[in-house]
Amino acid sequence: MADISMNKARVMIRKALQKGRELELKPLSVVVLDAGGHVKAFEREDGAAPGRFAIAQGKAYGAVMLGMAGTAQMQRAEQQGYFMNAVNGVYGGQVIPVPGGVLVRDKRGVVIGAVGVTGDTSDNDAICAAFGIEQANLVAEI
Template sequence: MIALEQAQKMIDVALETGASAGWKPLSAVVLDGGGHVLAFARADGAAPGRFEIARAKAYGAVMLGMGGKAQMARAEAQGYFMAAVNGIYGGQTCPVPGGVLIRDNDGLVIGAMGVTGDTSENDAEAALAGIAAAGLTGES
């Protein structure tokens, strides 16, 4: 289980990671193991539509049990499969880096974090920093 305090810490650190690096304004969401939103924040200047992108990145990760990098590789190798999965989930997934699985100390998936706003690789880096700061393990 991810505590609200941990979710907020992940988001704060992810947004600060982007700001410190001079990246474009980030938005970040943390979902629980069932794909439900625990916390969200959008940095000043971030586009208002970023919530849905961040949520879709995280939702795909938690529902498929694979991070955004793995999803993107799967989409490149088997585009028809990932298109079908996106249809199954009502268009709610975004198979690119920035959707990061959250694992507990036993290695169990307990949620996912989605970050968006800069390059997908930078988004994933910010998510991993936030997850680590909360004492958990990220898998991008």
């Protein structure tokens, strides 16, 4: 199974933050999780709220554990709230089903992790996460 190297994780974070500054977004926090949902790397920009780690992790954790990016999770929550409530019961309330949790796939399409970004609107967070992933020569699923 492919894995996200520390180098690739750092590229994803650096480029996601760069995109946020380019778009003049609020201070961001970015986490990279491996395929098992474990933290590979995390950074919080100066000025970002201290509680942002849990939000970034929740966005990414839901994506990797369900194999479903944040946008799809939000749609599912809107259509079948009972499902996402059950999922959060199973995962101890750790899933935040909104855009900004982006799946990371290798070139063969295998899920190798997820990136969670928080700090601005969920849609802007997802844009930054996808940019970071693509700059690391991996495939983003928003």
